[in-house]
Amino acid sequence: MKSIKTAGLIFANPFIAASGTFGYADSYLDFYHPDLLGGFVLKGISLEPRKGNPPMRIIETPSGMINAIGLENIGIERLIKDKIPFIETLHSVAIANLYAETKDDFIKLTEKINEIKRIDAIEINISCPNVKSGGMQFGVSPKMTEYLTKNIKKVSSKPVIVKLSPNVADIGEIAKAAEGAGADALSLINTISAMIIDTKTMLPALANVTGGLSGPAILPIAVRMVYQVYEAVSIPIIGGGGISSANDALQFVMAGASLVSIGTYNFISPASIPVIIKQFNNEVKKTDYSYSDLIGIAHRQHST
Amino acid sequence: MIETQGIIVSNKPAAESIHRIEVETERMELSKPGQFAMVGISNEDFHLNRPFSIYRQKENKLTFLIQKRGAITSRLIKKSAGTKLRIIGPLGNWFSDAPAVIVAAGSSIAAFGDFIGRNNSTIFYGAATKYDLIDIKADFFSTMDGSRGFRGNLVELFMTKREQSDKRNLYIAGPAAFIKAFRNRIDDDLANRCCASLEAYMGCGFGVCLGCVVNTKNGYRRVCKDGTIFPLKELLL
Ligand SMILES: Cc1cc2nc3c(=O)[nH]c(=O)nc-3n(C[C@H](O)[C@H](O)[C@H](O)COP(=O)(O)O)c2cc1C
Ligand code: FES
Numbered sequence: 366m367k368s369i370k371t372a373g374l375i376f377a378n379p380f381i382a383a384s385g386t387f388g389y390a391d392s393y394l395d396f397y398h399p400d401l402l403g404g405f406v407l408k409g410i411s412l413e414p415r416k417g418n419p420p421m422r423i424i425e426t427p428s429g430m431i432n433a434i435g436l437e438n439i440g441i442e443r444l445i446k447d448k449i450p451f452i453e454t455l456h457s458v459a460i461a462n463l464y465a466e467t468k469d470d471f472i473k474l475t476e477k478i479n480e481i482k483r484i485d486a487i488e489i490n491i492s493c494p495n496v497k498s499g500g501m502q503f504g505v506s507p508k509m510t511e512y513l514t515k516n517i518k519k520v521s522s523k524p525v526i527v528k529l530s531p532n533v534a535d536i537g538e539i540a541k542a543a544e545g546a547g548a549d550a551l552s553l554i555n556t557i558s559a560m561i562i563d564t565k566t567m568l569p570a571l572a573n574v575t576g577g578l579s580g581p582a583i584l585p586i587a588v589r590m591v592y593q594v595y596e597a598v599s600i601p602i603i604g605g606g607g608i609s610s611a612n613d614a615l616q617f618v619m620a621g622a623s624l625v626s627i628g629t630y631n632f633i634s635p636a637s638i639p640v641i642i643k644q645f646n647n648e649v650k651k652t653d654y655s656y657s658d659l660i661g662i663a664h665r666q667h668s669t
Numbered sequence: 670m671i672e673t674q675g676i677i678v679s680n681k682p683a684a685e686s687i688h689r690i691e692v693e694t695e696r697m698e699l700s701k702p703g704q705f706a707m708v709g710i711s712n713e714d715f716h717l718n719r720p721f722s723i724y725r726q727k728e729n730k731l732t733f734l735i736q737k738r739g740a741i742t743s744r745l746i747k748k749s750a751g752t753k754l755r756i757i758g759p760l761g762n763w764f765s766d767a768p769a770v771i772v773a774a775g776s777s778i779a780a781f782g783d784f785i786g787r788n789n790s791t792i793f794y795g796a797a798t799k800y801d802l803i804d805i806k807a808d809f810f811s812t813m814d815g816s817r818g819f820r821g822n823l824v825e826l827f828m829t830k831r832e833q834s835d836k837r838n839l840y841i842a843g844p845a846a847f848i849k850a851f852r853n854r855i856d857d858d859l860a861n862r863c864c865a866s867l868e869a870y871m872g873c874g875f876g877v878c879l880g881c882v883v884n885t886k887n888g889y890r891r892v893c894k895d896g897t898i899f900p901l902k903e904l905l906l
Contacts, residue, residue, distance in 0.1 A: 385878075392877040395670045416889060423872045423880035428715045430872060434879045437889065581715045609715070632873035633709065633718060634755060636672040 366646050366656060369403070371601040371623045372524045372550040374458050374485055376403035379618070379656070380642050383605055383628030384409055384462035384488065384528075385434065389448040390455060396636040403624060404458030406552075407444070409490050411464045412474055414440035419572045424561050429580030429607070430629060431559050433573035436464050441477050453483045460526065462488045468513055472520055479522045486523050489513070492530030492555035504530035504555075507542035514546035524549035526603065529594070531583075532558045536590045537597035544598040551594060552603040552626065554587045579629040581607040588620050595621025595661050609633070611644035621661040670875060671698060674711065675731070675754040680746070685800040686737040687776055688746040694729045694756050702766050702783040703840075703866055703898055706731065706758030707874035709741075710748070716741055718755060720871050720893070722779035731756070734803065736776035760874050761897045764864070770834045772827050772851065774843030778803065780866045780897075781842070791833050795823030808833075824851050834859060841901070842866040849906045863901040867892050 369376040382399075384406040390399050399405055417437025424431050439447070444461075452459055461484045465471040471489065478484055491504035491513060503509045510527065518525055527543040529536060531554040540551055556577025561570040569575075587606025594602055604622025608614050609630040617625045627638055649656055675692040683689040692708075700706075700723045707718035719741050725732035737743050768789035771781050775796050784790045785805050795811035795818075796802045802810065802817060810818030811826040819826040824847070827834075839862050841851055848865045855863070869892035872878035876894030883892050884905040890896065 388877045392875065396672055417879065417882070419884070420882050420889075421870060422882065423870060423878065425717045430717060432872070432878070432880060437879050437882075632878055633715070634672060635757065635873070635875065 366649065369623065369656070372486065372526065374404075374524060376458055376624060378403040378642050378646075379624045380614070380638055380645070381406060381458075381460070381603060381605075381624055381626040382631060382638065383626040384490070386628040386631045389439075389444065389452070390459070391448065391451050393631070393635055397639045400456045401639045401642070402457045404460055404485075406460040406462050406488055406626070407448075407452075408438055409436045409462045409464040410438050410441055410444050410474070411436065412441055412470055412477075414438065414443065421571050422573070423576075424570045426559070426561060426578065426580075427582060429578050429582030431561060431571065431576040431578050432556065433571045433576035435573065438464075441474060445477075445481060449481055449483060455483075458485045459483055460486045460488050462490050462528070464490045468516055471513060471517055475517050475521045479520070484523065486526055486549070487517075487521060488526040488528050488552055489517055490528050490555070492528050492532075504528075504539065505533050507538050510539050511542040511546040514543050514548050518547040526550045526552050528555055529553040529590075530555050531586060531590055531606075537593050540594040540597045544600050548600060550601045550603060550623075551598065552605075553594060554583065554590050554606045557583055557586065579607070581609060583607045584613060584616075588616050591617055591622050592620040592663065595664065609637075611641050611648050614641065614645050615648055615659075618656075618659050619661070619663040621664065623660055670758060670760055671696065672755070672757045673697060675708075675756040677748055677750050677752045677754065678730070679750060680748060683734060683803040684796075685798070686746075687801070687803060688735050689724075689803070690733050690735055690745070690748075692731045692733065692754060692756065694731060697726070697729050697731065697756070698759055700726050700731075700759035701763035703764040703780050704759040704761050705780075705874075705897065706733075706756050706760060707871070708733065708745070709755040710744060711753040711755050713744075717872060718757060718874060719745075720760070720869075720874055722777070722782070723759060724779040724782035731758075732782070734776055734779040757874060761893060762895075764840055764866075764898060765838065767838060769838040769840050772823060772839070772841040774823050774847045775801065777842035777844075777866065777868070778805065781840070791837075793823060793827050793830070795819075795826060822850075823847070824854050827851070828854060831859075836862075839863040840866070840898075844868060845906055848901070848904070852901055852904070852906070860901050864898050865901045865904065866897045867899065867904075869893070869897075
């Protein structure tokens with residue numbers, strides 16, 4: 366497959382390892398080399414280290430899992446000191462995932478990332494359902510999305526990807542707001558707010574009560590949202606949510622995603638992305654279309 | 670650590686609701702005492718892999734002791750020879766294999782396969798009834814109903830034999846409630862020499878999801894990667 370040029374970046378293939386499921390790019394070395402990926406998104410990073418939520422933090426659900434990690438992370442200073450030297454040795458697209466509670470902290474974080482040469486783009490996480498403030502609070506309002514994106518675009522020296530929350534009534538509206546504010550690409554979907562009750566203890570299963578649902582259970586919702594966002598905007602889309610096979614990935618491309626992201630499935634089969642990439646290339650060949658023609662093809666097929 | 674395919678070669682009951690399952694993997698690194706593997710059933714609907722101690726290993730062949738607990742373990746213990754599994758391992762830190770005193774509650778005896786039958790270690794092993802004990806050579810048994818060995822819980826058995834625990838390492842494993850009860854009952858000298866292998870609900874098993882943390886004096890630590898074995902003194906259970 367030819368490389369993919371999108372949002373001012375060049376991806377060797379359309380596969381991205383999703384934030385929070387790929388650590389700081391050094392967790393899968395026993396399984397495969399990160400250079401085999403189109404790109405990877407680092408674990409959400411904040412200005413200060415965050416302790417995260419108390420356990421229980423995760424629980425399996427039918428065809429998925431709910432997590433309430435609470436954005437535990439090492440903070441930007443330790444990212445620079447301990448993790449960037451390794452990331453500098455890699456060649457695939459490196460995306461930092463940013464989390465802050467206020468606009469000013471988002472700006473400070475963006476400025477710090479500007480100084481890290483090896484980071485190619487930033488993904489702003491305005492869609493985490495597992496933190497008390499910031500996170501999803503920004504992402505559920507078109508006004509806040511626009512305000513934040515505009516301010517971050519002003520200071521960022523790198524392409525800005527806005528990660529959208531599925532926990533909204535009209536995702537197309539939020540997507541338009543981000544595009545209007547200058548976002549270079551959109552990434553969707555983040556996890557869906559959800560919960561489980563343990564009927565033995567009669568308590569919510571997670572200490573945080575609610576968490577974010579991911580895995581195959583959310584795939585049809587994510588495909589629907591990518592389809593809607595593709596109609597609403599013209600900037601590139603990184604699509605994902607529940608992908609665990611080449612065929613799943615192809616659905617997202619046909620719905621309108623230029624790139625696809627794999628998250629939870631990395632936990633189940635950590636060696637699998639390179640295998641899926643090979644299968645995906647074969648599936649694309651079988652269609653007789655070029656990859657770029659496949660992006661959003663379901664819309665065109667539907668209207669003919 | 671590697672991800673590989675495993676095939677069940679034998680599956681036999683080892684005790685009430687515990688099965689001894691032998692798995693032939695395509696390839697496997699040699700595990701150390703107390704390490705574990707993540708195991709899932711291939712070709713079935715989405716489920717998280719489950720962590721199991723590697724009870725025994727001979728080259729590519731792994732033996733697990735699997736206790737029926739929830740949906741996946743219930744399915745696993747019914748699987749016949751030939752069933753394909755996903756295996757990720759070996760995972761977690763490990764016990765030094767120097768002689769040790771071991772206190773194992775229930776199926777967590779699986780963490781100590783390498784110590785069983787070695788004459789320089791002392792093993793305390795307890796469960797609810799004799800039917801819940803797998804057939805191994807331990808030095809002291811306890812059952813809640815007195816059907817084998819000491820009648821009562823394992824912590825009390827250990828306390829009556831405290832002198833057994835000389836200067837050797839002290840290793841314990843079991844559910845969090847057991848480890849807590851043990852810590853509350855022993856003195857500082859013992860606690861200082863004691864390491865506990867914890868159980869946790871795990872998302873990945875190799876340190877990346879941050880789903881399995883336990884609170885310690887050094888903050889949250891990942892049971893799968895920073896453990897499963899921790900100095901007892903560090904744990905804030
Ligand atoms: C354990 C876990 C941690 C996550 N952490 C982050 C994060 O820090 N930042 C973020 O933007 N998304 C995070 N996500 C969301 C994923 O990046 C992804 O958008 C979501 O899980 C849907 O894709 P999937 O079904 O393939 O996992 C996390 C997901 C999981 C399961
Ligand atoms: S189970 Fe994922 S970090 Fe421990």
